Amino acid sequence: MFASCNDNNQGPGIPNVPVSEQINVNSQLYPRLRQDGGYAYLNGGYKGIIVVRQNANLYLAFERACPYDPTATLPCGRVEVDQSNLFIIDSCCGSQFNFQGGLMTGPAVYGLRQYRTALDGSLLYISN
Template structure:
């Protein structure tokens, strides 16, 4: 049995409510085919404004809150990040803030990175939690 874990980040913006997150997905499920290749991502309807799960490699998955740290209380679709059409970064299309797939700020006005949730991979089951 192999258990791999990833920790959350302390460099998160104020104003994003701390909601309980406890999800488990099977990364081999037909629902998550995009997670079968490095750089693939899926959206989950959990967290405050949703979660984006990104596959870094076969053993490492990162999970981020989709609420933009610049204005997390803005009404959707504002204040919510999504993968850019290029699939090279994530963006809040309203404020223009851009984030890399490790959650870091690439372009403002946001100054804080995305809130990262903890992940643990046990076989093909990925747990996402805070």
Template structure:
């Protein structure tokens, strides 16, 4: 008899894995928004793009822009709301805080987060 069990390691929706190995200079004139806490920029990397948020001068978060509710839907791309208070997917209406956690559904999983490492003024983003 063969028993197949379910693992408790499911971390969320099936956002396609793509290699991410980016670096940016956070002091560059190209990214003035990253010079203040709460500032953010979008990168053309990842599956549907990457949102980088400055938490403080030494800590940056990088999130996949594909909404975890239905990541393969063409319109499922998160962006910072005009109020600059939260992140939203206008397609399904899900909202997230700047730590990537769900604050309003239908999404039940937080945003996929990439690793970040700051060395001087260079921010490395990878998976």
């Protein structure tokens, strides 16, 4: 599959869907979000959202659709945190991304689509 070159670094071909999520980062549902480098999977977005804690005041949220083949219907067509907990990977194509959503290795040529986040106390708001 070929990827086209353009100015969109958010992964062309990923459908735009409304995102408006709210989670409590201290909830028992998200125990990994209590430590830096921790993460949680949410059901929103196109193929899901992965939230990554950078530090106590900064959380990033990314679309789980891989920018290499965002419409893949295989279960492995979603990015997930690698077992090493050192990077995010699409096990279908092998593309790897850092915890800031940046591309580490392809075949993807774009980083992960990032959603806006806003932290208010322990409530994290995620939107596009």
